[in-house]
Amino acid sequence: MAVCRRKVVRFRSTLERRNTVTITSNSAPCTKRRITLRTPGYVDGVSVELPVVVVTGASPGKKLVVVATQHGREVNGPAAVYRALQNLNPEEMTGEIIFFPVANPPCIRMQVQDFPMDRNRALKTGPEHNPMNLNRQWPGDPDGSLPQRIAHAIWNAGLQDADCVLDLHCWGATTTALAWGQQEAEPFVTAFGFPWFQVHDRKAAQPGMLESACAEQGIPCVVCEMTPQNVVAPEMVEHGRRGILNLASHLGILPGSPEHPHPRYQIDQGTAISAVAERPGLIVSRYRAGDVVEAGETAAELVDLETLECLQAVVAPERRILFSVGRSWGTGQLDYSVVRAGETIAVLCGVAREFVPEIASDGSVGSD
Ligand SMILES: [Zn+2]
Incomplete structure (x- = not known):
């Protein structure tokens, strides 16, 4: 049984057939690469490999990280990433965008929010009541539960030196789809361009949320809850696609200015x-x-x-x-x-x- 307990998380390239590359190494200019990120070690006999896509521009610049599907039934996020990737030409980019389109692979296949189950997670929302909720585990623990190891792997692989993080979720359609960020992230929330948005105080986010871990590091984080869960909604995918490109434009990774063709x-x-x-x-x-x-x-x-x-x-x-x-x-x-x-x-x-x-x-x- 292979056990990985390295301090430095390593990528194994599936497209380029390289042996391993560290996340801290510079990618070749003008490339789109597909990489697999493995969680450290095994917990309860389980280890997970996460898909990663790295799009590197023609010259160095800012770094945008997009995380989707922390929860398994939130499938508009990876659909928006799919559409955004179709629009990205590395030759037009300055800087880099790293996508973690399926942060929680077992859950998306099991059609549940958390691994191994998500029962009662909404009844009490604090991290102590949500040991299986990936979005209460950031920045993770290499020796902890599977969601803690996933958080650790992603955090160390791409997030800790990001200039902006986008965290894509979905909730039910009885509630307004909503993007938000903390006050320091307000320019990014505005640039993202989602039709409905809020700006929060830091205290509004719970410990262990990705946005909280980002705030601790001074990284602007935009959170977006699209609607609904379980099925892909075309209008949400378009909002998400445009939002990803808008953040890239706001950071100077893409030329031009963010587009906001809808009322907000x-x-x-x-x-x-x-x-x-x-x-x-x-x-x-x-x-x-x-x-x-x-x-x-x-x-x-x-x-x-x-x-x-x-x-x-x-x-x-x-x-x-x-x-x-x-x-x-x-x-x-x-x-x-x-x-x-x-x-x-x-x-x-x-x-x-x-x-x-x-x-x-x-x-x-x-x-x-
Ligand atoms: Zn979620």
Whole structure:
């Protein structure tokens, strides 16, 4: 049984048939390379090999790292990486982009969020309650659990000297798709260009999250929760693809300026209004999560499943974003439009800032 306990994590190239290259070595200019990263040693008889793609530009510059699929049922991330890679020409790049498109290979095949199981992970979210949640293990431990070893391998292979990290996730479609970053990362969150975004205080992130580990090292981190889980949504893939290229442009890795062809809303969650069901019923809405609801409009209705009459109407007191509609996300709870008494029908949030569409005149970042 081969056991790898080296301090320096090594790549084994699968495309170029090299023996090993360290992550700290410089890649050849103008290359796209596919590499396999192996977790250190075995834990419970398991070791994992992660796919890595390194795109190196014509000359040295900034380094962007993209991590996707920390959780197995969040498949829009690798789809966005796939699309972005189709648009990247190393000869046009200055610097490097490293992709970890499937950070959690066993989970994506098992159709679960965490290895070996994700039961009850949403009930208590602190790291002590989430020993299997990869996004509570950063920067990892080479002698720890499998998710701790995955975090360690990725952190040491590419993240620790990044100029920006993008962490792609997905949550259920009852909640607005959302990008965020901590205050130091605000220019990167803005450049990313996702239609819905927030800027957080550092205390908003829990210990062990990738964004927390990045903040400790002073690395700007953009987190993006696309929707839904389990299936690929074309519009989300396009937002993710454009966001990756936008961050590369913002860092000077790609020429030109970020493109923002859609309206963007900075959501003020401090103004959130939750409408709670007074009785059980079916939620019916003309809107999807993320839509703008104008003042006085009915955001959602709670319908009695016996009489088919409206039990409760949720009306926007002013222009707001429908932040969630339906039972909220969480493993062990299906996204569901039927609620019991006491559960949330909808959450409406104010808009802190609103941006109109804008497109770079030089067209250097292409759209599909
Ligand atoms: Zn996730």
